[in-house]
Amino acid sequence: MTEAALRERPVTSRQIKVGDVPIGGGAQVAVQSMTNTMTYDVEATVQQVYDLNAAGADLVRVSVNGSKALKGFREVVWRSPVPLIADIHFDYRMALGAADAGAACVRINPGNVGSDDRYRRVIEKCQEKGTAMRIGVNSGSVEKRFWDLPKAEALVASALHKVEIAEEMDFFDFKVSLKASHVPEMVEANKRFREYSDAPLHLGVTEAGTKLPGAIKSAAALGQLLPYGIGDTIRISLAEDPVEEIPVAYHILSALDLRHRGPNVIACPSCARTLGFDVIGMAAKVEEGLEHFEDHFTVAVMGCVVNGPGEARDADYGVAGGKDDGVIFSKGQPLRKVGRDEIYDALFEEIAKDDRK
Numbered sequence: 458m459t460e461a462a463l464r465e466r467p468v469t470s471r472q473i474k475v476g477d478v479p480i481g482g483g484a485q486v487a488v489q490s491m492t493n494t495m496t497y498d499v500e501a502t503v504q505q506v507y508d509l510n511a512a513g514a515d516l517v518r519v520s521v522n523g524s525k526a527l528k529g530f531r532e533v534v535w536r537s538p539v540p541l542i543a544d545i546h547f548d549y550r551m552a553l554g555a556a557d558a559g560a561a562c563v564r565i566n567p568g569n570v571g572s573d574d575r576y577r578r579v580i581e582k583c584q585e586k587g588t589a590m591r592i593g594v595n596s597g598s599v600e601k602r603f604w605d606l607p608k609a610e611a612l613v614a615s616a617l618h619k620v621e622i623a624e625e626m627d628f629f630d631f632k633v634s635l636k637a638s639h640v641p642e643m644v645e646a647n648k649r650f651r652e653y654s655d656a657p658l659h660l661g662v663t664e665a666g667t668k669l670p671g672a673i674k675s676a677a678a679l680g681q682l683l684p685y686g687i688g689d690t691i692r693i694s695l696a697e698d699p700v701e702e703i704p705v706a707y708h709i710l711s712a713l714d715l716r717h718r719g720p721n722v723i724a725c726p727s728c729a730r731t732l733g734f735d736v737i738g739m740a741a742k743v744e745e746g747l748e749h750f751e752d753h754f755t756v757a758v759m760g761c762v763v764n765g766p767g768e769a770r771d772a773d774y775g776v777a778g779g780k781d782d783g784v785i786f787s788k789g790q791p792l793r794k795v796g797r798d799e800i801y802d803a804l805f806e807e808i809a810k811d812d813r814k
């Protein structure tokens with residue numbers, strides 16, 4: 458696949474809407490996460506929904522795991538700044554209630570809700586209310602009848618069975634997720650599913666783990682799917698504060714050149730040529746200083762003037778350290794030379810001059 462073809466993602470999925478957020482059909486990849494508050498604690502849940510939205514979440518999933526949670530969910534929907542997805546566990550009646558409460562989408566795991574008749578009742582309710590659905594299949598809860606199949610195939614077969622039922626009922630407002638915590642299995646399942654269906658796909662590596670390994674597993678999986686048009690909305694599942702998942706999602710999308718939020722900081726790994734300039738500390742400080750910027754531009758932190766400006770010639774702004782001083786540069790061209798202690802302030806002065814910021 459050529460670089461140009463990679464950039465232009467093939468439109469292989471149909472489009473649905475979750476509230477006012479388009480999913481699939483060439484829309485930008487939507488970022489979502491899930492609250493981990495008790496849903497009946499309305500204040501805490503609303504606060505977390507706001508925090509997630511402020512970090513960049515387009516959609517937020519909220520657990521509706523019982524009648525107490527459903528009661529809270531009703532109020533959270535009313536106060537939420539983003540469309541909410543109700544996550545239903547074993548009780549299909551929660552899906553019916555959540556759709557009535559104004560959920561933009563209900564996420565059900567058909568392997569957990571019991572008979573196909575219950576699943577059909579949820580579809581009828583979604584049709585009545587104009588609610589979207591996520592058919593979420595997890596490797597840990599594939600229906601018994603598919604247990605003999607290899608794991609990835611079992612995920613696909615289980616999802617396709619539910620897709621067929623929905624489409625027979627003339628219901629197409631659904632997306633599908635096929636999740637596993639084993640990256641190759643998750644990737645294979647999603648690739649295979651795409652061969653059979655144009656339903657939008659929600660991607661995620663389930664139980665990915667703590668921040669660093671979880672982010673790496675997610676990037677390894679999504680990097681094999683998103684550039685090829687497989688995947689329309691993502692969630693990075695981390696054993697972390699869910700708000701921490703959002704920047705990871707954007708870092709992955711930005712690295713794949715699919716969607717950007719905020720500046721991109723690049724930095725050299727440093728070597729003896731730095732002559733004592735603290736690349737690592739400066740890169741962290743610059744990253745922190747750029748945190749509140751929403752525009753996308755690239756800032757380079759390089760350890761020496763010998764290689765720095767040249768290697769980072771694509772960067773909009775950069776610093777290259779020297780023995781006692783440093784050079785601020787833009788697109789490989791020096792802007793000014795400053796003392797080592799002035800590097801940080803001088804860099805941000807140059808950035809501030811740019812109208813785009």
Ligand code: SF4
Pocket residue numbers: 725726727728729730731759760761762763764765768
């Ligand atoms: S830019 Fe300079 S300091 Fe940084 S790794 Fe390369 S040679 Fe070393």
